[in-house]
Amino acid sequence: MNIRSLTRGDGVVIGAAVLLLIASFLDIYSIDGAPDSAEIPSLWGSGSVVLGVVLAGVIGAALVVVNRAMPQPKKVAGLDLGQFGIAFTVFAAWCALGNIFDPAGAFDNDGGLDNIGAGIGLILALIATLVMAAAAVATPLLPALKGTLIPAARPAAPQPYGGQPQGGYGYPGAQQQPYGGQPGQPGQPGQPGPSFGGQPQPGQPQAPQQAQAQPAGDFSPFWFAVPVPRPLFAEDGSPTPIAELAPGTWYLAVEQRGANLVAQTQDGRRGVLQDTSGIQRG
Numbered sequence: 627m628n629i630r631s632l633t634r635g636d637g638v639v640i641g642a643a644v645l646l647l648i649a650s651f652l653d654i655y656s657i658d659g660a661p662d663s664a665e666i667p668s669l670w671g672s673g674s675v676v677l678g679v680v681l682a683g684v685i686g687a688a689l690v691v692v693n694r695a696m697p698q699p700k701k702v703a704g705l706d707l708g709q710f711g712i713a714f715t716v717f718a719a720w721c722a723l724g725n726i727f728d729p730a731g732a733f734d735n736d737g738g739l740d741n742i743g744a745g746i747g748l749i750l751a752l753i754a755t756l757v758m759a760a761a762a763v764a765t766p767l768l769p770a771l772k773g774t775l776i777p778a779a780r781p782a783a784p785q786p787y788g789g790q791p792q793g794g795y796g797y798p799g800a801q802q803q804p805y806g807g808q809p810g811q812p813g814q815p816g817q818p819g820p821s822f823g824g825q826p827q828p829g830q831p832q833a834p835q836q837a838q839a840q841p842a843g844d845f846s847p848f849w850f851a852v853p854v855p856r857p858l859f860a861e862d863g864s865p866t867p868i869a870e871l872a873p874g875t876w877y878l879a880v881e882q883r884g885a886n887l888v889a890q891t892q893d894g895r896r897g898v899l900q901d902t903s904g905i906q907r908g
Contacts, residue, residue, distance in 0.1 A: 629695055631893035632775040635765025636691050639715075642758035643687035646718075649754055650680045652747030655729055659741060669747045678721035683755045686714025690762050697894030712762045719755035726752050774875065774892070849876045849908035850889075858889060858897035868897045876908055 650669040657666065669675045689711030693699050699706040729744045765771040851874070857867035869891050871877055880896065881888035887899045899905075 630774065630776050632691065632694055633765055633771060634773045634775050635761045635768075635771035636694050637775045638761035638771070639687045639690050639758050639765075642754045642761065643684055646680060646683045646687075646751055646754035646758070649747045649750035650676075652750065653745030654747050656743040656745045657741055658743070666745065669751060675721075675725055675748070675751075679718050679725065679751050679755060682714050682721065683718035683751075683758055686711045686716075686718060686762070687758055689714065695893075708762075712759070715755065715759040715762045719752070719759040722748070722752040722755045845882050847878055847880050850879055850887075851876050851906045851908070852899075853904045853906070856899060856901055858891070858895075858899055860897055861888065869895055871899065 652668060653666040654669050654672055654675065655666050657664065669680055689707045691711075693706055693708035693711060696707075699708065701707075702710065725748055726744045729742060729748060761771065852871045853873060855873065856871045858869040858871055859865070860868050871889065871891070875892065877892070878890045879887045879899075880890050883898065885902065887902055888896060889899045890896050
C-alpha cells in the first residue's frame with residue numbers, strides 16, 4: 627500500500643469517518659423537559675443506527691481509502707473496492723437522514739412520544755455521512771479533490787536532467803557515481819567524470835568508444851520531475867497511456883531503455899516515459 631497515492635478527497639473521507647465515530651458516543655435522542663441527570667443512550671444503543679449508519683459509514687470510508695492506496699484496485703463481482711465503499715457511504719447517509727426525521731421509530735406512532743427528537747449524536751452522524759458520501763462521489767470528478775494528500779518529498783536544489791547533483795546520482799543524499807561516470811584518479815580528488823550518457827567534460831581526454839557504451843547493469847535509479855504533463859506508456863509497447871506524470875511530483879526512474887526511461891509512479895505503477903526532454907533530476 628502506498629499512502630502517498632491518497633488524495634485530498636480521501637482525506638475528507640477519513641476526517642468524516644473520525645467525526646462519525648465521535649458522534650456514535652453522543653446522545654441519540656433529545657428529550658424535551660428531561661432533567662440533566664437523565665441517562666440518554668448513545669448511537670450504540672440502537673442496533674439499526676449502529677449497522678445502518680455507524681458501521682456502514684466506517685466500512686465505506688475504509689474501502690474507499692484502501693482501494694486508493696493499493697497499487698492495483700481489487701475487484702469483486704466486477705466492481706472495485708472503491709465503488710463498494712461509495713455505495714456504503716451513500717447508504718449510511720440515507721439511513722442517517724431517515725433517523726433524523728423519525729428518531730423514535732415506531733414508538734411514536736400513537737402520538738405519545740412527541741417530545742423526543744434527534745440528539746446531537748444523530749445530527750453529527752448525519753453531517754459526517756453526508757460529507758463522507760459527497761467526498762467519495764466527487765473525488766474522481768473535481769480536480770481540487772484529486773490533488774495529492776501527502777506531497778512527495780522534494781529534494782533540495784533539483785538539477786536539470788544530465789547534470790550532477792551534489793548528493794550524487796539517485797535519491798537526494800545518496801553517495802553514488804553518476805551514470806556513465808568514473809571515479810576520480812588517485813591524486814585528483816573530486817575530478818568529475820563524464821556526464822549522463824558518457825559524454826566527456828571539456829578538458830578531459832577522450833575515452834575509447836567501447837568504454838563509453840554503458841551496460842544496463844550500470845544504471846542507478848534516480849528521482850526526477852517533469853516540467854509539463856507527460857504520458858506514461860505501458861512497458862509492453864501499447865500506445866495507450868497508463869498514467870500521466872504531473873509537474874511538481876517526484877517520480878522514480880528504475881530503468882533506461884535507449885532514450886526512454888522506465889518510471890514508477892507514487893502508487894506503484896510502472897511505465898515508459900518516451901519524452902525525457904527538460905526533466906529535472908533530484
